[in-house]
Amino acid sequence: MNIALPKGRFLGETASVLRRAGWGLDGYHETARFYRLKSQKFPNLSAKVFHEKDIPVQVAVGNYDLGICGLDWIEELLVRYPSSALVKVRDLGYGDGALYVAASRSAAAIVAELQAKPGIIRMASEYPNLAESFMVNLRLRRFSVFPLWGAAEVYPSESCDLVLIPGRAEEPLFNYGLVPVAKVLRLSAFVIANKNSWETKNLGDVLASIYNTNPVVRRKQPSSTAVVRMPEIAGQGFPGVDEGIVRLALPDGHQQVPTLSLLSKAGIRIDDYTSPVSNRRPTTSLSGVMIKVIRPQDMPLQVANGNFDLAITGRDWLREHLYRFPSSPVTELQDLKFGKVKIVAVVSKNLPIADVYSLRQLIAKRLGPFRVASEYVNIADKYARDNHLGMYRVIPTWGASEAFIPEDADLLIENTETGRTISRHNLKIIDTLFVSTACLIGNTGSMSSSSKGRRMKSIMKKLQTAVEDV
Known part of the structure; x- marks a missing residue:
């Protein structure tokens, strides 16, 4: 029997539940470095740790009998895919907040105003399927959904009209000038099961x-079009952007x-960029530049x-984008020389192969x-096609990719700085696709703009001087 367990937001509480249940999963904690675990209480139970978004898919396709993850990723x-072989078994009762349309x-509006609004309504979210469902249920005439990896809260109002985001209305999340328009889904951790496993295997013990550690939890989920009246929230909206303003995106995470x-x-001053409160709209000494x-x-x-x-x-x-959209109006302007990683092909050390030919x-x-x-x-x-890997299937992942081999994948395309993490998980590199570094990219139309081009070239010149001095 196999179970998929979450990294991230639910790891601590899930680990606590399983400790109280006496599973004896040594190594499942906040600082865990290994993804495969065995239960001392249930000798036939194997656990693997995944990025939470991957868990419903892995359970639905039958790679795992059970999983624990958030209701948001299940929905x-x-x-x-409403006919997915997935059973929602039980609400575990932990998890806070909700998914809000904000x-x-x-530009805040109630649902009735959204339905009457002319033109295209733009929504950004890392939940594109739920976002589209919300828009369809509202019977909006014209809308578009921008899929994101995260940080949706910083996009309104310049880049979109609405976002679908997790959070709590009383927390600083909404201090980016956002107000809730509707509550779509309450966030909670769930036990899920593969339908075939649920019907044919003995999962009872x-x-x-x-169950013995968590009482039954019954919660009413709000309608996906329910309007939620919220109290006034401190904060102000952000003004519109003049056509001559250069809009610069800086990375979050470890590249900050x-x-x-x-x-x-x-010589470019950025105030509050690496702030502990994660300010996603820092200010700059550059005139005529807005940063997110x-x-x-x-x-x-x-x-x-x-x-x-x-x-x-x-x-x-950039290459990931251009392989899908080769005529996209985005181009590399400068190699910034930092953040060097190799994009590599990885297999299990147990396979008797050393290169793509033997693969x-x-x-x-x-x-x-x-x-x-x-x-x-x-x-x-593209790698599979270019190297004639026969009949293949690409499995999208959202992190913790090392956990997929060998049970759930045969080959990884992964990035690495030193290769140590790959080796620690009993994997080996058989090919290097290319070396990636940080780069400055630009919109080709903006570069040719008389109002923006001068400012953009000035930024490029400053960065080029800094790179040459490194």
């Missing part, structure tokens, strides 16, 4: 051990420190869509499809 799968204070260092060397902090993965598409003129992202994410020979002997897992879906697809 994100089911609203798109808008900037300056394992589930009973969880080297990005700030390079900008400082270039977003996910590097989202930058190429957002620059191509015209929501930003410049962005600092990784060459890997092809191994695949030729297989009957079923070859499974390639990666966050870089388009890079992985």
Whole structure:
């Protein structure tokens, strides 16, 4: 019997529940470095730790009998694939907040106003399926949904009209100038099961051990179009952006420190960029420039869509975008030389292969499809095609990709700095696709604009000088 357990937001409380249930899962804690666990109480139970978004998919396709994850990611799968072989077994009673549709204070509207609004209504979210379902249920005439990796709260009102985001209305999340328009879904951790496993396997003892530590929880979920009247929230909306303003996107996460260092060397002051409160709208000494902090993965598409003129992202994410949209109006302007990683092909150390040639020979002997897992879906697809890997299937992942081999994938396309994490998980590199560094990308239309081009070229010159001095 196999169970998929979550990393991230629910890890601590899930680990606590399983400790009280007496599972004896040594190594499942906040600082865990290994993804495969065995239960001392249930010798036939194996656990694997995944990024939470991957769990409903892995359970639905039958790779795992049980899983624990948030209701938001369950519904994100089911609203798109309602016939998925997934059973919602039990609400575990922990998890806080809800999914809200929100808008900037300056553009906030109730649902009736949204339905009457002319033109295209734009929504951004890391839950694109739920976002689309919300818009369809409102019977909106024209709308578009921008899928994101995260940080949706910073997009209104310049880049979209609405966002679908997790949070609590009374918390600082809404201090970005957002107000809730509707509550879509309450957030809670659930036990889920594969439908076939639920019907054919004896899961009773394992589930009973969880039930005995958590009483039955019954919660009414709000309608996806329910209007939620919220109290006034402190904060102000952000003004519209003049056409001559250059919109610059900076990366969040581990690239913030080297990005700030390079900008400082270039004589560009950024205030409150690496703030502990995660300010996603830092100010700058550059005249005529507006900055937002977003996910590097989202930058190429957002620059191509015209929501930003410049962005600092990784060459890997630019290439991932261009492999899917080769005529996209986004281009690399400068190599910034930091954040160097290798994009590599990875297999289990137990496989008797050392390169892609021997991999092809191994695949030729297989009957079923070859499974390639990666966050870089388009890079992985191109690699499989270019190297003639026969009948293959690309499995999108959202992190913790090392956990997929060998049970759930045969090959990873992954990034690595040193290769140590790959080796620690009993994996090996058989090919290097390319080397990626941070780069400055730009919208080709903005570069040719008389009002923006001069400012953009000035920023490029400052960065070029800083890079040459490194």
